[in-house]
Amino acid sequence: MTNRKATLRLDDKEYDLPVLRPTIGPDVVDIRKLYGEADVFTFDPGFTSTAACESAITYIDGDKGELLYRGYPIEQLAEKSTHLEVCYLLLYGNLPTADQLADFTARVTRHTMVHEQMHYFFRGFRRDSHPMATMVGVVGAMSSFYHDSLDINDPWQREVAAIRMVAKLPTIAAMAYKYSMGQPFVYPKNSLSYAGNFLNMCFAVPAEEYVVSPILEKAMDRIMMLHADHEQNASTSTVRLAGSSGANPFACIAAGIACLWGPAHGGANQACLEMLKQIGTVDRIPEYIAKAKDKNSGFRLMGFGHRVYKNFDPRAKVMKESADEVLDLLGIHNNPTLQVAKELERIALEDEYFISKKLYPNVDFYSGIILEAMGFPTSMFTPIFAISRTVGWISQWKEMIAEKNQKIGRPRQLYIGPDRRDYVDLRNR
């Protein structure tokens, strides 16, 4: 609470509203009692000015272009940390000691296999299913396989569910990919790192040995870290809202995956690479810039713009450097998609439309270029986002469930339908 005080004047009455102070960021006007006292709701579709919860996990300063996980800047973590260390940080609040990290790594590694019966479950999906469609179904179905981690009121079961989720999502995403390719599933290999194991499950085949490239392993680990959490974004809010009713954690994460799939959110990485390829050559960029500026075209520059960032998305900066580095290390020079991306970024950042609306490249702008260079089809981009974000979803879900006064999420509305009216018999209509 701060010394600041907000007062709402409604007709001739005044209502004092407490102002809450965060660790960093803008103060928050507490309107919880407003309806009870003044009989009015507040209206904020899209939550542009509404803090929906308290959280101690991730902080974003959209004007500065800053992203902190538990206080640590994303740039430092991307340079010095690993995805599993970041998972520990997000889940438990502090960087682990060497022993804590070894223990956590062992726990995650030992949970990477999925129940064998789940293999048969995959066969119910059409062979050409999008891997996200398969993932929504299979992750939801985990609640039918892991009955010993469904009781949300038991902290130990919540912990087991969290570890299972972080451990098994890469296995499930790789299985969805293999299924879509008509190739056999590859079991997890515990001698490999988290990222290395995922690459192996995606690209190994029984017919020949697959050796995980350290370059790709590091790049994949970094992609996972950069996507690990992002405050109260749409999919995280979906997980929280689903969880607020007491639904089990597997069902909640399945809901998050469904939300992530949309092109305004995690689906943007697939849409962005497809757009860059459609543009094809730098000379066609002005045509697409003009289309993006034309409201009637319905076209937006994918990988551009963000609800919170009104400056460079710090993840996009790291991703751009990574794209250069990975392509270089892989010996891919003059990649036409990267050339189009860089030129598109340059032109857009000099254009009055994008400058005035503060539209900058976001995390999805460069990630697809790296993932494609690694050998992934575009349909796997969003599943990789889902694997990476799982730890953020589950950390936020755990944080919410552990809150003492946690309530079911229940927004209200501004009703604009018909006024009360009487039923008219069919023959009289």
Ligand code: CMC
């Ligand atoms: N291209 C062209 N114009 C845009 C774009 C874009 N990518 N993004 C926003 N605008 C314009 C929009 O038309 C609007 O103009 P006006 O004020 O004249 O009506 C203005 O900028 C504000 O846009 P908005 O839709 O009100 O902003 P929002 O905060 O609701 O939407 C967004 C944010 C990310 C959904 C949007 O910028 C967008 O659709 N971007 C493309 C999709 C994308 O890259 N999504 C990934 C986001 S980052 C990763 C993630 O969240 O998963």
